[in-house]
Amino acid sequence: xxxxxxxxxxxxxxxxxKITEAGLRGMITLRGDLSSVQLKSAVSAVVGLxxxxxxxINRGPKGGVAWMSPDELLLLVDYDNxxxxxxxxxxxxxxxxxxxxxxxDARAVFLIEGQGAREVLAKGAPxxxxxxxxxxxxxxxxxxxxxxxxxxxxEDDHFELVCFRSVGAFMFDWLSNAAREGSVPKYF
Amino acid sequence: xxxxxCPNCGVTAEETEFAPGGxxxxxxxxxxSEDQAFSDYLFARKNPRGVHFERWRxxxxxxxxxxxxxxxxxxEVFGTYTGQTSTPPDDITAAVKxxxxxxxxxx
Numbered sequence: 701x702x703x704x705x706x707x708x709x710x711x712x713x714x715x716x717x718k719i720t721e722a723g724l725r726g727m728i729t730l731r732g733d734l735s736s737v738q739l740k741s742a743v744s745a746v747v748g749l750x751x752x753x754x755x756x757i758n759r760g761p762k763g764g765v766a767w768m769s770p771d772e773l774l775l776l777v778d779y780d781n782x783x784x785x786x787x788x789x790x791x792x793x794x795x796x797x798x799x800x801x802x803x804x805d806a807r808a809v810f811l812i813e814g815q816g817a818r819e820v821l822a823k824g825a826p827x828x829x830x831x832x833x834x835x836x837x838x839x840x841x842x843x844x845x846x847x848x849x850x851x852x853x854x855e856d857d858h859f860e861l862v863c864f865r866s867v868g869a870f871m872f873d874w875l876s877n878a879a880r881e882g883s884v885p886k887y888f
Numbered sequence: 889x890x891x892x893x894c895p896n897c898g899v900t901a902e903e904t905e906f907a908p909g910g911x912x913x914x915x916x917x918x919x920x921s922e923d924q925a926f927s928d929y930l931f932a933r934k935n936p937r938g939v940h941f942e943r944w945r946x947x948x949x950x951x952x953x954x955x956x957x958x959x960x961x962x963x964e965v966f967g968t969y970t971g972q973t974s975t976p977p978d979d980i981t982a983a984v985k986x987x988x989x990x991x992x993x994x995x
Contacts, residue, residue, distance in 0.1 A: 826902045
């Protein structure tokens with residue numbers, strides 16, 4: 701079998717803010733009734749985390765759980781184990797209406813790191829990224845320029861962003877341009 | 889700028905995050921109905937100047953549909969509410985009535 705690579709194979713841009721294509725990341729879309737006990741225990745079994753509340757992300761040593769919509773979660777898992785985890789969820793959710801799909805290769809993940817990361821994202825997203833409004837653990841699905849994306853803050857001035865793989869190269873160019881040296885105002 | 893609060897994910901976002909879905913609460917006439925009723929369903933819209941009930945989709949956010957009551961003359965938003973209803977809820981019509989006493993009510 702051929703070796704899987706991510707869209708930009710770990711490309712980086714060092715400007716005012718560092719942009720990194722995160723490489724292969726395991727991601728599973730899980731849709732179903734988020735209030736269900738069965739779904740809660742299935743998620744807990746595979747990533748060891750609870751269901752996040754609205755627009756939040758829970759992260760732990762085994763991965764993460766991101767709230768994507770009232771009936772959708774994005775599980776962040778180990779890339780190599782993604783298919784096995786989907787199988788595990790499917791077994792755990794037997795008899796209940798749900799959908800679990802390995803979308804690892806359909807997505808691209810970027811890291812936006814450094815002082816000014818908020819400003820870089822704020823250039824493209826119609827989102828309040830001020831320090832009071834957007835904190836560690838918050839997640840927002842929105843757009844960057846014209847591209848649909850979801851991003852969350854892992855620690856102060858460190859963001860992770862996920863978008864469709866098909867637009868990954870453009871997203872990298874967009875973020876790199878927004879992070880050019882001297883172009884990032886100290887606003888927040 | 890038009891700002892809407894998505895009742896599905898609780899985000900107050902600007903218009904560019906949403907996709908408009910036209911007039912809300914249409915009665916759908918399928919094949920087998922009267923020609924006039926079908927034609928009206930397809931083409932006739934109330935489109936008053938002022939209070940509108942519209943469908944919107946949080947296209948760049950949670951992806952869900954919802955309803956919004958707003959004024960097309962002032963861009964004032966009276967409220968947003970669930971997509972799973974065929975008439976505006978009472979709190980929405982009350983909010984419109986409070987701001988527009990002359991409004992004739994939803995029909």
